[in-house]
Amino acid sequence: MNKESYLAQIRQLLQNLPEEDRERSLAFYAESIDDRMEDGMSEEEAVASLESPEEAAKSILMDTPLPALVKARVKQRHMGALEILLLVLGFPLWFPLLLTLLILELTVYLVAWTLVLSLGAVVLALGLSAVACIIAAVYCIFKGGLGLTLLGLGACLVLTGLTILLGFAAAGAGRLAIRLGKALVRGLKSLLIRKEDKA
Numbered sequence: 001m002n003k004e005s006y007l008a009q010i011r012q013l014l015q016n017l018p019e020e021d022r023e024r025s026l027a028f029y030a031e032s033i034d035d036r037m038e039d040g041m042s043e044e045e046a047v048a049s050l051e052s053p054e055e056a057a058k059s060i061l062m063d064t065p066l067p068a069l070v071k072a073r074v075k076q077r078h079m080g081a082l083e084i085l086l087l088v089l090g091f092p093l094w095f096p097l098l099l100t101l102l103i104l105e106l107t108v109y110l111v112a113w114t115l116v117l118s119l120g121a122v123v124l125a126l127g128l129s130a131v132a133c134i135i136a137a138v139y140c141i142f143k144g145g146l147g148l149t150l151l152g153l154g155a156c157l158v159l160t161g162l163t164i165l166l167g168f169a170a171a172g173a174g175r176l177a178i179r180l181g182k183a184l185v186r187g188l189k190s191l192l193i194r195k196e197d198k199a
Contacts (some may be wrong), residue, residue, distance in 0.1 A: 003033050006047045013057035021068065025060045061193045066185055105184055112177040119170040123163055130159035 007026050014022045029050065036046035050056065087094075137152030 001047050002043050003030065003047060006033070006050070006053060009053035010056050010060075013053060014060060017061075017064065018068065021064060029056060058193060062186065062189055064189075066188060109177075109181055109184060112173075112180055116170065116173045116177050119166060119173055123166045123170050126159050126163040126166065130156050130163055133159060 007030060010029060011022065011026060014025065017025075032050060033043070033046045036049055037043060041049065051059070133152050133156035137149050137156060140148035140152055
C-alpha cells in the first residue's frame with residue numbers, strides 16, 4: 001500500500017471528525033511516513049511499518065476529546081420519522097435511565113475523590129499534630145522535665161511515621177482516582193467509537 005491510499009483510508013474512516021482535527025492527524029501520519037522514507041525505507045515499507053488504517057483511525061478517535069466525538073456522532077446520525085417518533089414516545093423510559101447511569105458514574109467518581117480528600121485531611125492533621133508534639137517536647141525540656149519531653153518526642157515519632165505511611169496511601173489513592181476518571185472517559189469514547197463503526 002502506498003502513502004496516498006493509506007492516508008485516503010484513514011481520511012475515509014475519520015470523515016465525521018471536524019476537518020481541522022482530521023487534517024492534523026493525517027499530517028502526523030504523512031510526516032511519519034516521510035521520516036521513515038528519509039531513513040532509507042521505500043514508500044511501501046514505510047507504510048507497512050505503521051499500524052493499519054483502522055488501528056490508526058481508532059487511536060486518533062481515542063485521542064480526540066469526548067465533546068468532539070459526541071458532536072461528530074450527532075452530526076453523522078440522520079434519523080427517520082419512525083426513529084424520531086420512538087425517541088419521543090420512549091423519552092419517559094430512556095431519559096431517566098440515561099440520567100441515572102450518568103449520575104451513578106459521577107457519584108462513583110466523586111466518592112473516590114472524597115475518600116482521597118478525606119485521607120489527605122487525616123495526613124495533614126497527623127503532620128500538624130507531629131509538629132505540635134515537637135513544640136510541646138521543646139517546651140517540656142525547660143518547664144516539665146525529662147518524662148514529658150520523652151513522651152512528646154515519642155508521640156512526635158509515632159505521628160510522623162503515621163503521616164508518612166498515610167501520605168503514601170493518599171498519593172496512591174489519588175493516582176487511582178485519576179485512573180478511574182480516565183477509564184470512565186475511555187469507556188465512553190469506546191462506546192461512541194464502536195457505535196460509529198456499526199453505523
